[in-house]
Amino acid sequence: MKLSDFGMRLCQGAGIVHLMDDLGEALAAGDKIMMGGGNPGHVPEVQELMRRRLQELIDDEQGLRRLIGIYDPPRGKPQMLRALAALLRREYGWDLDEKNICLTCGSQGAFFLLFNMLAGASGAQRRKILLPLAPEYIGYADLGLCEGFFRSYQPVIEERGEDLFKYRVDFTQLQVEDDVAAICVSRPTNPTGNVLTDGEVQGLVDLAAEHNIPLILDNAYGLPFPGMIYTEATPVWNEHIILCLSLSKFGLPAVRTGIVIAKKELIRLLSGLNAVVNLAPGSFGAMLVRGMMQSGEIIRISKEIIRPFYKGKMERALAALRHYFRGLRYKVHVPEGSMFFWLWLPDLPISSQELYARLKEKGVVVVPGEHFFPGLPPGWRHTRECLRLTYSQDDADVQRGLELIAREVRALT
Numbered sequence: 001m002k003l004s005d006f007g008m009r010l011c012q013g014a015g016i017v018h019l020m021d022d023l024g025e026a027l028a029a030g031d032k033i034m035m036g037g038g039n040p041g042h043v044p045e046v047q048e049l050m051r052r053r054l055q056e057l058i059d060d061e062q063g064l065r066r067l068i069g070i071y072d073p074p075r076g077k078p079q080m081l082r083a084l085a086a087l088l089r090r091e092y093g094w095d096l097d098e099k100n101i102c103l104t105c106g107s108q109g110a111f112f113l114l115f116n117m118l119a120g121a122s123g124a125q126r127r128k129i130l131l132p133l134a135p136e137y138i139g140y141a142d143l144g145l146c147e148g149f150f151r152s153y154q155p156v157i158e159e160r161g162e163d164l165f166k167y168r169v170d171f172t173q174l175q176v177e178d179d180v181a182a183i184c185v186s187r188p189t190n191p192t193g194n195v196l197t198d199g200e201v202q203g204l205v206d207l208a209a210e211h212n213i214p215l216i217l218d219n220a221y222g223l224p225f226p227g228m229i230y231t232e233a234t235p236v237w238n239e240h241i242i243l244c245l246s247l248s249k250f251g252l253p254a255v256r257t258g259i260v261i262a263k264k265e266l267i268r269l270l271s272g273l274n275a276v277v278n279l280a281p282g283s284f285g286a287m288l289v290r291g292m293m294q295s296g297e298i299i300r301i302s303k304e305i306i307r308p309f310y311k312g313k314m315e316r317a318l319a320a321l322r323h324y325f326r327g328l329r330y331k332v333h334v335p336e337g338s339m340f341f342w343l344w345l346p347d348l349p350i351s352s353q354e355l356y357a358r359l360k361e362k363g364v365v366v367v368p369g370e371h372f373f374p375g376l377p378p379g380w381r382h383t384r385e386c387l388r389l390t391y392s393q394d395d396a397d398v399q400r401g402l403e404l405i406a407r408e409v410r411a412l413t
Contacts, residue, residue: 006145033401033404034365035389035402039393040392041309043305046305057287063287067284067287072283074275075102076103076281076286077287079286080287080289081101083294084101087224090296091296092235096261100261102270103281104258105256105258105281107248108139110259110270114260115144116144117269118214119181120149125179126179127179128179128180129149129150129151130150131375132152133152134155135167135369136185137190137191138367138371138372149374152376154380155167156168156169156170160334163325164333165333166336169196176211176213182208182215183216186218186220186221187201188229188337189338191372193340194333194337198234198236214240214241216242217241218244224245224299225245225302227306229337230314231336242262245258245259247259250289250301250302257281313391313395314391316398317395317398321343321406325402325409328345328406329346330409331343339390341388343389345386345409348384353368355409355412362408372386389405
């Protein structure tokens with residue numbers, strides 16, 4: 001079959017495709033320890049809340065009809081948009097209303113639409129998305145519909161004690177050139193668990209405002225929900241920011257509900273793209289959480305249930321990692337948020353891609369670091385020395401996976 005340029009670009013060789021294929025195959029086989037994927041853990045209290053809400057919808061004839069039998073507008077269910085806007089005004093004093101918000105079919109779909117709406121071919125110019133520090137989310141890498149879609153920068157590496165380090169934005173090197181359409185960063189960062197400080201975020205906001213471009217802030221794991229942040233961080237939004245949220249890490253990955261908050265003109269354009277590509281976003285996520293938005297319960301659940309659930313998992317997994325890796329040369333990015341460890345193995349004698357293949361043979365699925373550096377010039381050895389590991393799954397499986405990874409690394413040294 002002869003594919004178009006679009007087909008060739010999105011169907012062949014994308015890192016996110018390999019990741020999702022591997023996860024699907026490993027889950028189907030049932031014989032692998034899953035330490036690579038982004039599937040959230042199963043939080044019992046959240047699942048019980050969702051079970052009760054689903055039962056309410058099933059028992060409500062009109063509610064069930066709205067859930068499965070009626071298209072929403074291209075921006076999403078109006079009642080949910082109004083509830084979320086009221087919540088954000090009440091909690092944070094943000095100057096917005098429902099016309100500043102659009103729902104999408106998952107946050108991955110939101111980034112595809114946003115990136116290609118802003119960047120790519122623009123007359124004779126090729127406009128780019130600027131990633132102020134790499135590594136950055138694997139799912140961004142193949143979203144652009146042309147080559148050379150991203151420009152990214154190496155971070156400053158700040159070492160913390162014997163076995164921790166932290167990436168920081170290197171503002172001394174960061175340049176916003178005329179071909180940059182938008183700045184994009186995740187907070188907390190997938191894959192590293194890095195949480196940009198309030199000062200770093202403000203520095204990026206100032207750069208975006210100075211150059212009259214948006215800062216796309218990916219809060220899929222962050223604030224105000226699901227709140228998977230274990231350090232100090234302030235929720236932020238203004239008209240220079242495109243704030244992207246998701247219901248996935250709140251415990252609803254299968255409902256595919258992304259949320260974009262931005263100035264009204266951009267939301268109008270995004271909802272038009274939504275209509276062309278999807279007709280409308282799904283109703284499922286919006287109807288499940290609308291009541292929690294109205295009451296503010298979604299923020300309480302994030303603070304009191306979801307955050308402690310993952311923070312506890314992180315602390316137990318970090319203790320296990322330190323136990324099994326004792327005597328090895330390794331460092332872990334300070335786990336400030338999300339549900340991942342970013343494991344750095346300085347002077348690893350093989351690439352992380354090769355290590356990934358060896359670990360898969362041993363029954364552990366991780367994600368090699370090479371896929372997380374889109375737009376960075378080649379040659380930085382560090383990109384081949386890192387693995388992304390998730391600690392979201394069963395604690396016993398995570399500990400066994402860490403033991404097997406340490407054993408394989410030890411065999412290489």
